[in-house]
Amino acid sequence: MAVFPPTGSSSLELTISVPGFSSYPSLPNSSDQEEWMTAGMEDEEDSSNGSGPPRKKLRLTKEQSRLLEESFRQHHTLNPKQKEALAMQLKLRPRQVEVWFQNRRARSKLKQTEMECEYLKRWFGSLTEQNRRLQREVEELRAMKVGPPTVLSPHSCEPLPASTLTMCPRCERVTTTTTTTLDRDRDRGGPTKTNISSAPATTLSSKVATPAL
DNA sequence: GACGTGTTGAGTCTTACGTCA
DNA sequence: TGTGACGTAAGACTCAACACG
Structure with missing residues (x-):
């Protein structure tokens, strides 16, 4: 069924604005971020033992997000070398880059699915209306027959x-x-x-x- | 300031696939 | 050649921290 517009690029081209940019105006300042990233790099084993203090949530800087988005536009998956290089460039752990890409793919797909759902809903509405018109027309033609x-x-x-x-x-x-x-x-x-x-x-x-x- | 909601980083489990004995 | 064990990558599901209204 040729329902959708060519999707070859749709999911790839789906540019989702990064809400974090606008909705988080009070991003950590650079020194905070430095501390942040350091923490991010160091607490590699913290999550496993569960005895330490609760892990703070990493917040990427604008620049980190921008680079990640840019990289994501180029390819939706990373091979280990790319992951390593990107992590190095962003001063993040490869695992964090990997997770970011996982989430990004999942959320792109979700967005795409929602858009397709909307599209199908509208199409359904259009077909329903068209069906109504045709039914009326059939009735009229039947009336003509008698x-x-x-x-x-x-x-x-x-x-x-x-x-x-x-x-x-x-x-x-x-x-x-x-x-x-x-x-x-x-x-x-x-x-x-x-x-x-x-x-x-x-x-x-x-x-x-x-x-x- | 408490609260509901949306965003997003991260953990865990499942699944698909390739490799090897 | 077929098969089961194993490792790996990606997706699905979920939780939790955080920002914001």
């Missing part, structure tokens, strides 16, 4: 037999067919139908189009 014929025979000036609505199985166009007396004369051998007018091709036959979203 009504008296309005076509008079050019020969006798008498009303022609009731026209019939049929659905062409191949092109799914509603066709109004009227069997004329001439037809009947000719049809002694078997029934044929003359397509004298067809419903606008843009109505029932219109292809279901994806919404322009």
Whole structure:
């Protein structure tokens, strides 16, 4: 089902602003950050023994986040060398870089999924509306079918037999067919139908189009 | 200042895949 | 060649610290 726009790049190109930048105006100052990073580099085993003080949450600096984002735009996964180099550059542990990328991938995917969900919801709404319109149209056409014929025979000036609505199985166009007396004369051998007018091709036959979203 | 909520770094478990005996 | 054990990487799920309104 060709539902989505080309997603080859969508998830990759999905630029998610880093909310931390705007929502955390009171980032640690540089000296705090230095202490931060030092702590980050040193407490490598702290988390395992559980006896020490509760681990403080690392907050990346703007520059660290910027570099990580930049790197993420280039590739969503890192090989060990890249990880090591980036960690060195950022003065972080490779594990922290790795975790950052893991979370970044997960949250990109989440964002992408949410966007696709929204897209499908809107499309569903559009299709529902289109379905309603078509149902109405079918009702109208059915009403026309029961009504008296309005076509008079050019020969006798008498009303022609009731026209019939049929659905062409191949092109799914509603066709109004009227069997004329001439037809009947000719049809002694078997029934044929003359397509004298067809419903606008843009109505029932219109292809279901994806919404322009 | 307490509280609810969103963000985000990190831990743990699961799964898929490759390698090797 | 098929198979089970093992290691590894990535994802899924979750928690907790923190910022903000």
